[in-house]
Amino acid sequence: xxxxxxxxxxxxxxxxxxxxxxxxxxxxxxxxxxxxxxxxxxxxxxxxxxxxxxxxxxxxxxxxxxxxxxxxxxxxxxxxxxxxxxxxxxxxxxxxxxxxxxxxxxxxxxxxxxxxxxxxxxxxxxxxxxxxxxxxxxxxxxxxxxxxxxxxxxxxxxxxxxxxxxxxxxxxxxxxxxxxxxxxxxxxxxxxxxxxxxxxxxxxxxxxxxxxxxxxxxxxxxxxxxxxxxxxxxxxxxxxxxxxxxxxxxxxxxxxxxxxxxxxxxxxxxxxxxxxxxxxxxxxxxxxxxxxxxxxxxxxxxxxxxxxxxxxxxxxxxxxxxxxxxxxxxxxxxxxxxxxxxxxxxxxxxxxxxxxxxxxxxxxxxxxxxxxxxxxxxxxxxxxxxxxxxxxxxxxxxxxxxx
Numbered sequence: 001x002x003x004x005x006x007x008x009x010x011x012x013x014x015x016x017x018x019x020x021x022x023x024x025x026x027x028x029x030x031x032x033x034x035x036x037x038x039x040x041x042x043x044x045x046x047x048x049x050x051x052x053x054x055x056x057x058x059x060x061x062x063x064x065x066x067x068x069x070x071x072x073x074x075x076x077x078x079x080x081x082x083x084x085x086x087x088x089x090x091x092x093x094x095x096x097x098x099x100x101x102x103x104x105x106x107x108x109x110x111x112x113x114x115x116x117x118x119x120x121x122x123x124x125x126x127x128x129x130x131x132x133x134x135x136x137x138x139x140x141x142x143x144x145x146x147x148x149x150x151x152x153x154x155x156x157x158x159x160x161x162x163x164x165x166x167x168x169x170x171x172x173x174x175x176x177x178x179x180x181x182x183x184x185x186x187x188x189x190x191x192x193x194x195x196x197x198x199x200x201x202x203x204x205x206x207x208x209x210x211x212x213x214x215x216x217x218x219x220x221x222x223x224x225x226x227x228x229x230x231x232x233x234x235x236x237x238x239x240x241x242x243x244x245x246x247x248x249x250x251x252x253x254x255x256x257x258x259x260x261x262x263x264x265x266x267x268x269x270x271x272x273x274x275x276x277x278x279x280x281x282x283x284x285x286x287x288x289x290x291x292x293x294x295x296x297x298x299x300x301x302x303x304x305x306x307x308x309x310x311x312x313x314x315x316x317x318x319x320x321x322x323x324x325x326x327x328x329x330x331x332x333x334x335x336x337x338x339x340x341x342x343x344x345x346x347x348x349x350x351x352x353x354x355x356x357x358x359x360x361x362x363x364x365x366x367x368x369x370x371x372x373x374x375x376x377x378x379x380x381x382x383x384x385x386x387x388x389x390x391x392x393x394x395x396x397x398x399x400x401x402x403x
Contacts (some may be wrong), residue, residue, distance in 0.1 A: 020060045020077050038078035045081045053084045099132030106130060109140055113146055141368065200227030204287075218326065229270075233332050236267060259325045269366055281325065288322035295320050301328035305336045331374045333361055337379045345387045351384040 020037070057080050061072040106129060107114050112307055119124050125146045127138035219226035240263070241251045254263060259281055266277045287293045295309070295386055302309055309316050318324045319331050337357050341349045360382040361375035 020058055020075070039075040040078050040081055042074045042076065045076050048081055049084045049088055053088055054081070057081070057084070085324055102132045103130050111144055117147065228375040232270070233267060239274045240266060241279055243275050244281055247282045249278070249282040249285060253281055258323055259284065262325050265366055271369060280327070286320070290321050294322060298328045298331055301332040302335065305332050306337060307332065307335055307361070310335055310338070327373045333360055333376050337361060338375050338382055342381055345383070349383065349387050353383050356386060358385040
């Protein structure tokens with residue numbers, strides 16, 4: 001089959017040049033004039049190209065009659081090795097351009113300019129989001145949450161106008177190197193008086209933009225944030241009790257074991273509103289004991305997922321009987337995941353990965369603040385990944401149709 005040389009000549013495959021068949025460079029390039037073709041040993045060639053590329057070329061083998069037990073020496077045409085090196089360099093350049101395009105596309109999707117984040121804070125804000133990986137661990141939402149944290153801390157500091165705090169703020173803004181909000185926030189963190197006042201004033205507002213996973217890192221980045229959060233959490237339960245009482249409920253309802261799951265999530269995730277949680281606790285106690293009403297609530301949520309209430313589900317039974325206070329959408333989401341596991345992978349899938357799939361759904365909703373539909377999709381992705389890995393393991397052991 002003919003091939004095209006880099007010089008523009010076309011040559012039939014199989015032409016021999018000093019005993020070596022050429023495959024990527026023509027004979028005139030391999031052997032200019034009447035001179036012998038330049039050759040390279042395999043060791044020398046591997047300094048220029050990769051092993052996989054070199055194995056595509058034909059070579060000449062020579063044995064040393066004095067050392068018959070030694071491996072024969074392999075010689076390659078230098079022109080062909082250099083041609084492959086050029087091809088590899090172009091491929092590497094194209095690959096780098098593709099990586100740069102991925103990074104630029106992610107930069108365009110952000111709601112703020114990357115230049116607003118100083119180098120000292122880029123590792124915290126971006127993590128691996130701007131690296132050319134297929135699926136970065138840091139999502140766009142997480143990056144923007146962290147940028148908001150830095151910006152809000154700065155805005156809180158600039159709201160203060162009394163005493164030496166205002167002088168420090170003026171110093172921050174007057175310095176040419178501290179014009180961006182992130183720069184000011186980094187400078188503020190070095191001055192305890194300004195920092196402590198800002199955190200005390202805006203602690204809860206800052207925390208609403210944090211996921212639980214980010215909270216620990218944020219407390220290390222912003223000194224005083226942890227103490228402020230602890231103080232804010234101490235008042236959250238009191239606010240919840242006041243909300244329940246103002247809605248016509250009783251303070252004891254908050255400590256009811258059936259509401260323990262909802263209260264625990266309320267205390268853990270600061271973004272959950274106290275008034276909304278109080279209203280749900282009151283609604284739960286008013287329908288508790290009315291199985292018909294609670295079954296209707298659950299069926300309405302199940303209808304949106306095109307599902308029926310499972311009579312064999314303890315979770316459905318607990319919701320209907322009033323043994324547990326959760327949103328009907330959560331029960332419907334768990335039933336949707338269960339149906340997917342049985343329909344797609346069989347009963348073995350439910351026993352092997354139902355806990356991981358349900359945990360992924362709850363993480364997506366409560367940790368990341370997404371919808372139940374997004375949580376169900378995340379659970380399905382986790383289940384598929386786990387079961388595909390298990391399938392490969394069983395196939396390697398010659399167990400077919402194991403499920």
